[in-house]
Amino acid sequence: MARFLVLFLFYFASFCLSAQSEDFSSIDFTEADKLAKQNRGASLDDMPELVYNLTNSLETDAERFRAIYLWVCNNVKNDYGLYAKNKRKRKRFKDDSLKLEAWNEKFKKKIFSTLLRRRRTICTGYAYLVKTLSQLANIDCKIINGFGKPSSGNPEDLEEPNHSWNAVNLNGKWYLCDPTWASGIQDSESGRFKFSYNNGLFLVTPQLFAISHFPIEPKWFLMDKTPSFNDFVNAPILYNDAYKLLSNHIGPNRLYNEIEVNSSLEISYTLKPKINAEDVSLTIVDGSSSTTKLPDNVEQNGNSIDISYKFKRKGFYDVHLQINGFLVATYVVRVKKEKSLN
Amino acid sequence: MIMKTSILHTNALPKQLFSIGLFFLAILVFNPVQAQNNAISVNGVVKDANGPLDGVSIYLKGSKSGTVSKANGSFAFPEKLSAGDVLIFSYLGYKKESVVIDKDSSFIELTMSEEAIDVLSALNTNVPYKSKRQSRN
Numbered sequence: 001m002a003r004f005l006v007l008f009l010f011y012f013a014s015f016c017l018s019a020q021s022e023d024f025s026s027i028d029f030t031e032a033d034k035l036a037k038q039n040r041g042a043s044l045d046d047m048p049e050l051v052y053n054l055t056n057s058l059e060t061d062a063e064r065f066r067a068i069y070l071w072v073c074n075n076v077k078n079d080y081g082l083y084a085k086n087k088r089k090r091k092r093f094k095d096d097s098l099k100l101e102a103w104n105e106k107f108k109k110k111i112f113s114t115l116l117r118r119r120r121t122i123c124t125g126y127a128y129l130v131k132t133l134s135q136l137a138n139i140d141c142k143i144i145n146g147f148g149k150p151s152s153g154n155p156e157d158l159e160e161p162n163h164s165w166n167a168v169n170l171n172g173k174w175y176l177c178d179p180t181w182a183s184g185i186q187d188s189e190s191g192r193f194k195f196s197y198n199n200g201l202f203l204v205t206p207q208l209f210a211i212s213h214f215p216i217e218p219k220w221f222l223m224d225k226t227p228s229f230n231d232f233v234n235a236p237i238l239y240n241d242a243y244k245l246l247s248n249h250i251g252p253n254r255l256y257n258e259i260e261v262n263s264s265l266e267i268s269y270t271l272k273p274k275i276n277a278e279d280v281s282l283t284i285v286d287g288s289s290s291t292t293k294l295p296d297n298v299e300q301n302g303n304s305i306d307i308s309y310k311f312k313r314k315g316f317y318d319v320h321l322q323i324n325g326f327l328v329a330t331y332v333v334r335v336k337k338e339k340s341l342n
Numbered sequence: 343m344i345m346k347t348s349i350l351h352t353n354a355l356p357k358q359l360f361s362i363g364l365f366f367l368a369i370l371v372f373n374p375v376q377a378q379n380n381a382i383s384v385n386g387v388v389k390d391a392n393g394p395l396d397g398v399s400i401y402l403k404g405s406k407s408g409t410v411s412k413a414n415g416s417f418a419f420p421e422k423l424s425a426g427d428v429l430i431f432s433y434l435g436y437k438k439e440s441v442v443i444d445k446d447s448s449f450i451e452l453t454m455s456e457e458a459i460d461v462l463s464a465l466n467t468n469v470p471y472k473s474k475r476q477s478r479n
Contacts, residue, residue: 044434045397045410046399046408046410047399047432047434048399048401048406048408048430048432049406049408052406056406108435108456108459109435112434112435115434116397116434124459128434128435128459129434132432132434132438135432135438136430136432143459148466150466150467151466151467151468151469151470151471152467152469152471154474180466181466185466185467185468186466186467237471239468240466240468241468255473256473283470285472316473316475318470318471318472318473320470320471327468327470330470330471332473332475
């Protein structure tokens with residue numbers, strides 16, 4: 001009896017410890033994922049019923065949240081037309097708070113009717129829907145507004161909040177996820193959205209999340225030591241696939257790096273799954289030429305990986321790191337002449 | 343002295359665990375079960391500052407039964423309710439409201455208020471980043 005109780009308590013206590021998605025490695029999400037799939041295409045007209053169908057047979061809040069989150073990611077499309085229109089207007093009214101508020105009010109209505117009728121939306125719609133459906137399942141979930149740093153455009157151009165995601169409380173602990181970016185990828189030229197679920201954005205390590213997400217309220221970093229906005233703007237570019245492969249990005253912590261000729265760019269990550277060292281490659285763009293190289297050294301120790309590449313010529317390089325053909329991160333390297341020894 | 347405390351601990355541990363176990367058991371066994379008496383038929387109307395709301399989800403907390411408001415904001419709850427039941431009103435873009443049913447609440451008139459949210463959007467693509475310097479080339 002006592003042994004059973006110890007196990008029982010351990011089971012509960014194990015939720016309160018350690019980090020993020022690993023907290024739930026003992027939970028099997030198969031059933032939750034199956035329910036999300038079974039309800040594919042369901043309408044949003046009756047949300048309580050949808051929530052009931054998604055969560056009723058599940059045991060834990062983690063599974064219930066999973067079913068809701070996955071359903072939203074796989075059933076709501078990102079609407080490029082809405083996105084472009086909102087971006088344009090918000091930019092135009094950014095110095096006129098009254099006009100901005102009026103636009104926001106008007107657009108909010110449009111967002112919700114488009115979401116309900118056509119299941120198409122933009123970030124806030126995703127975050128709002130995850131929140132609303134979670135609340136219907138009695139799960140405490142919040143919308144977090146802030147800055148998202150996508151790979152297109154320049155980080156320095158981030159002037160005002162542009163992105164919304166979610167924080168969810170499971171077993172007394174807060175977790176972060178981004179249903180918009182997990183849902184799929186937008187072709188910014190054709191404007192077509194393609195569903196392609198990215199599980200890496202479900203319950204993300206806060207340190208990794210903070211490289212591309214800067215909440216307006218610092219407490220939603222869920223970190224003791226929070227980065228400054230400057231740190232955020234100057235951080236490397238991280239791609240969506242990075243969330244699948246990494247559990248943390250250790251260094252370099254800046255996008256722009258300066259090194260001398262014959263010294264190396266050193267990159268360190270904590271990996272989720274193990275990978276083969278030979279699957280790491282670097283695409284180095286220098287002016288008009290682009291070459292793909294293997295790193296000089298890849299060292300793996302447990303889950304950590306250190307990658308180094310030596311630059312033999314001075315110049316200005318965009319370095320794109322790939323693992324298994326997936327684009328992970330970009331660093332910019334200015335290679336200077338070696339200083340003389342005296 | 344050292345001996346004594348260690349004995350105390352080994353004895354106390356299973357007892358503590360036992361009482362914690364009982365506590366969890368109690369939670370499982372004495373889950374609130376609602377009695378079905380004093381049947382009350384509930385109908386009403388839902389609106390916001392500008393008029394009736396069409397399509398508000400109205401459901402009984404903790405159950406699957408519910409309904410949706412009509413274009414004129416009116417609704418008739420399909421099941422008889424009892425005092426103490428909680429009806430939840432939920433509508434996208436509005437704050438969720440809950441109404442506790444008592445013997446006098448056969449007609450509910452509810453005004454829902456909009457939720458303050460900023461509509462934001464950032465897209466993510468798989469387009470490789472181009473530094474300013476490279477963009478010029």
